Amino acid sequence: MKRARIIYNPTSGREMFKKHLADVLQKLEEAGYETSCHATTGAGDATVAARVAVERRYDLVVAVGGDGTINEVVNGLAEQEYRPKLGIIPAGTTNDFARAVHIPRDVMAATDIIVQGDTIPVDIGRINDKYFVNIGGGGRLTELTYEVPSKLKTMLGQLAYYLKGIEMLPSFKATEVSIEYDGKLFEGEVMLFLVGLTNSVGGFEKLAPNASINDGLFSLLILKKTSLADFIRVATLALRGEHVNDPNVIYTQANRIKVYSQDTVQLNLDGEFGGLLPAEFVNLYRHIEVFVPIDQIRDEDRPE
Numbered sequence: 001m002k003r004a005r006i007i008y009n010p011t012s013g014r015e016m017f018k019k020h021l022a023d024v025l026q027k028l029e030e031a032g033y034e035t036s037c038h039a040t041t042g043a044g045d046a047t048v049a050a051r052v053a054v055e056r057r058y059d060l061v062v063a064v065g066g067d068g069t070i071n072e073v074v075n076g077l078a079e080q081e082y083r084p085k086l087g088i089i090p091a092g093t094t095n096d097f098a099r100a101v102h103i104p105r106d107v108m109a110a111t112d113i114i115v116q117g118d119t120i121p122v123d124i125g126r127i128n129d130k131y132f133v134n135i136g137g138g139g140r141l142t143e144l145t146y147e148v149p150s151k152l153k154t155m156l157g158q159l160a161y162y163l164k165g166i167e168m169l170p171s172f173k174a175t176e177v178s179i180e181y182d183g184k185l186f187e188g189e190v191m192l193f194l195v196g197l198t199n200s201v202g203g204f205e206k207l208a209p210n211a212s213i214n215d216g217l218f219s220l221l222i223l224k225k226t227s228l229a230d231f232i233r234v235a236t237l238a239l240r241g242e243h244v245n246d247p248n249v250i251y252t253q254a255n256r257i258k259v260y261s262q263d264t265v266q267l268n269l270d271g272e273f274g275g276l277l278p279a280e281f282v283n284l285y286r287h288i289e290v291f292v293p294i295d296q297i298r299d300e301d302r303p304e
């Protein structure tokens with residue numbers, strides 16, 4: 001009999017998951033899994049819970065929450081030699097990673113995908129001693145995501161980020177950085193730099209239009225210093241994926257990326273604070289097996 005460990009964040013998103021927990025357990029049991037669950041108690045707890053699931057040799061771990069929870073679970077799995085497969089039930093405010101692998105928002109539909117049992121390997125990123133599944137980045141604006149209070153997200157959902165964004169516009173400044181990527185060098189002032197594993201960031205689904213989730217490459221997006229008006233123009237283009245040819249933007253694919261700065265620059269990893277520069281981003285090729293709706297995955301992202 002296979003064993004599944006559910007790790008759920010009771011504070012994610014609008015705090016709705018608990019209502020569905022019994023149904024999810026029952027569905028997994030009916031599918032032949034012996035199931036148990038752990039409710040996270042605070043920051044970092046999902047990482048500890050995932051490590052315990054590795055030690056206890058669970059066959060799969062189901063992460064229930066937003067990008068922050070998935071990030072923490074992956075941080076518990078990534079450094080281990082034995083890595084259980086990863087199921088995802090999106091319950092956060094933004095669910096960029098789930099969206100990138102086409103997992104639906106509906107709890108029972110997401111559970112069905114685990115029951116169906118198809119998985120694909122996905123790349124994950126390592127930066128210094130931390131791991132990320134979706135995005136690493138820096139620049140004043142990327143600090144927005146972890147400055148939004150959790151209670152505000154519970155009440156307002158995605159709108160909380162937009163309100164915070166407006167509040168932050170007056171302090172919107174460029175940052176001086178050096179970025180080495182696959183032997184090339186960028187030096188200058190940037191509004192932000194993003195190192196992405198998927199195409200979906202902050203609800204912008206076309207931010208990295210060429211991204212493949214398991215080709216061993218990061219998408220690197222650099223937005224050079226602009227005026228506020230230009231910034232808003234480029235952000236509007238980005239909604240349609242048309243920012244990549246703008247002269248203010250560098251967009252390319254790379255396997256190894258180093259970023260450093262004379263200033264103190266905070267890093268954002270999957271929406272949470274991820275330490276300070278300098279940083280070296282390393283792509284761990286096809287490191288985690290994730291349950292997905294296989295018929296919705298692009299041919300080039302499916303395993304041979």
Ligand SMILES: Nc1ncnc2c1ncn2[C@@H]1O[C@H](COP(=O)(O)OP(=O)(O)OP(=O)(O)O)[C@@H](O)[C@H]1O
Nearest residue numbers: 012013040041042043065066067068069092093094
């Ligand atoms: N019991 C808890 N109480 C408070 N915070 C918690 C608890 N359990 C986990 N957390 C923290 O909540 C953070 C954010 O959670 P998560 O990403 O799942 O949802 P969210 O904040 O609603 O959505 P998103 O990050 O997608 O915007 C996690 O990184 C984790 O550190």
